[in-house]
Amino acid sequence: MKIFKDTEFAHIRESMGYSVKEVAGLLGKSERTIYRWEKGESAPEENLLRELKAIYNVRSGQHSENANFRFIDLFAGIGGLRKAFESIGGKCVFTSEWDSACRQTYQANYDCDHPVNGDIRDVDLDKMPQYDVLVAGFPCQPFSIAGVSKKNSLGRPHGFHDATQGTLFFDVAQMIEHHRPKAFLLENVKNLVSHDKGNTFKVIMRTLQEELGYHVDYRVIDAKHFVPQHRERIFIVGFRDDVGFDFKHMTLPEVGPRLGSILHQENGAEDPEPPYTEAPEAKVADKYTLSDRLWEYLQNYAEKHRAKGNGFGYGLFGPEDVARTLSARYYKDGSEILIRQEGKNPRRLTPRECARLMGFDKPGHPPFKIPVSDTQAYKQFGNSVAVPVVEAVAAHMLPYIFKVMRTAKDTEQVEMLLEKVEAYG
Numbered sequence: 502m503k504i505f506k507d508t509e510f511a512h513i514r515e516s517m518g519y520s521v522k523e524v525a526g527l528l529g530k531s532e533r534t535i536y537r538w539e540k541g542e543s544a545p546e547e548n549l550l551r552e553l554k555a556i557y558n559v560r561s562g563q564h565s566e567n568a569n570f571r572f573i574d575l576f577a578g579i580g581g582l583r584k585a586f587e588s589i590g591g592k593c594v595f596t597s598e599w600d601s602a603c604r605q606t607y608q609a610n611y612d613c614d615h616p617v618n619g620d621i622r623d624v625d626l627d628k629m630p631q632y633d634v635l636v637a638g639f640p641c642q643p644f645s646i647a648g649v650s651k652k653n654s655l656g657r658p659h660g661f662h663d664a665t666q667g668t669l670f671f672d673v674a675q676m677i678e679h680h681r682p683k684a685f686l687l688e689n690v691k692n693l694v695s696h697d698k699g700n701t702f703k704v705i706m707r708t709l710q711e712e713l714g715y716h717v718d719y720r721v722i723d724a725k726h727f728v729p730q731h732r733e734r735i736f737i738v739g740f741r742d743d744v745g746f747d748f749k750h751m752t753l754p755e756v757g758p759r760l761g762s763i764l765h766q767e768n769g770a771e772d773p774e775p776p777y778t779e780a781p782e783a784k785v786a787d788k789y790t791l792s793d794r795l796w797e798y799l800q801n802y803a804e805k806h807r808a809k810g811n812g813f814g815y816g817l818f819g820p821e822d823v824a825r826t827l828s829a830r831y832y833k834d835g836s837e838i839l840i841r842q843e844g845k846n847p848r849r850l851t852p853r854e855c856a857r858l859m860g861f862d863k864p865g866h867p868p869f870k871i872p873v874s875d876t877q878a879y880k881q882f883g884n885s886v887a888v889p890v891v892e893a894v895a896a897h898m899l900p901y902i903f904k905v906m907r908t909a910k911d912t913e914q915v916e917m918l919l920e921k922v923e924a925y926g
């Protein structure tokens with residue numbers, strides 16, 4: 502309603518497309534109170550207005566400065582999840598990544614006021630710092646529940662301790678059980694849902710929901726909405742309290758960018774960046790063009806498979822296209838994403854283009870540092886997440902993180918008061 506637009510609160514709420522009812526629910530206030538704030542009849546509570554502004558900033562693509570919550574970054578790789586959770590104002594207080602080349606890239610790009618821990622299975626849960634949100638792109642290892650059903654039919658107790666022991670999901674679940682963070686985000690390949698005829702995913706959801714008691718929702722998102730790459734990944738979000746989080750209302754941009762937006766321009770508009778591009782016009786270095794031998798091999802291989810009716814083969818793209826998924830094996834032959842070139846064999850993407858394709862590099866921001874060899878860089882980007890997708894997921898989680906933080910604080914305060922009352926007898 503127009504008359505409300507005069508107050509800052511109403512303006513922000515309307516710009517975000519929230520209804521009064523939705524905002525009331527998120528801020529834990531009655532609709533009447535919200536209306537009073539909107540009409541200017543009373544002043545909004547300062548902390549809630551601050552939260553609403555932070556949500557607004559994040560949704561309009563601005564970085565939120567305030568460390569609103571603390572999070573831990575597990576299976577951190579090169580910090581794609583960290584980058585996204587920092588963009589909504591989170592402070593990373595713990596990292597685990599065992600690969601030394603990943604750690605090198607990670608430490609070059611983030612303010613590390615804590616050491617990067619190695620193998621997650623060696624972490625002493627009692628010695629970890631306090632945190633609010635756990636984020637993890639855990640590797641999916643095969644595990645079957647066949648043994649569990651058998652145990653169950655024998656009437657023995659079972660749970661995730663039995664079902665997932667020895668898998669990295671087990672270590673994550675154990676950490677959640679031990680620390681009971683207010684929220685978590687787990688990221689994985691889309692196939693997690695269908696792995697072992699759906700049994701793996703069933704065990705994971707049962708563990709998170711029934712055994713750990715979290716309110717969980719998940720969604721498969723294709724990164725093509727944000728970057729010029731098809732990359733379907735599953736995002737599993739859980740909240741300790743029933744704050745009403747779901748993915749239903751998360752909207753994605755309909756039209757995503759095309760490859761032209763991440764390819765080197767090669768016309769002198771970019772500064773040369775050896776060893777990827779060369780002076781004077783920042784043309785892509787020759788080493789990224791496929792040798793005659795490799796190009797012939799890839800064509801013959803594709804032809805052989807085509808003859809057999811298989812779809813396998815290289816992917817050849819131009820500036821108007823959306824690429825296939827960049828994989829960790831891109832360093833081998835680059836066959837899944839080859840860039841057409843006039844009068845030459847196609848070329849691979851440079852690691853700098855991979856950084857852009859995964860959303861680690863953004864116009865107007867300092868470039869992501871790549872301190873490792875091309876082989877390592879391809880592996881790292883191919884294993885990572887499309888950062889803008891996680892930023893969108895994190896932005897969608899933010900109001901609920903605020904809500905769960907508030908609820909937790911209220912509960913802590915009530916508990917403290919109760920303790921005091923008890924102390925007075």
Ligand SMILES: C[S@@+](CC[C@H](N)C(=O)[O-])C[C@H]1O[C@@H](n2cnc3c(N)ncnc32)[C@H](O)[C@@H]1O
Nearest residue numbers: 576577578579580581598599600620621638885
């Ligand atoms: C799928 S990648 C996650 C990438 C990350 N999300 C990113 O943005 O770069 C999984 C990572 O887990 C790491 N990893 C695997 N097992 C581990 C373990 N036991 N302890 C610590 N890290 C491990 C791997 O080295 C790899 O970098």
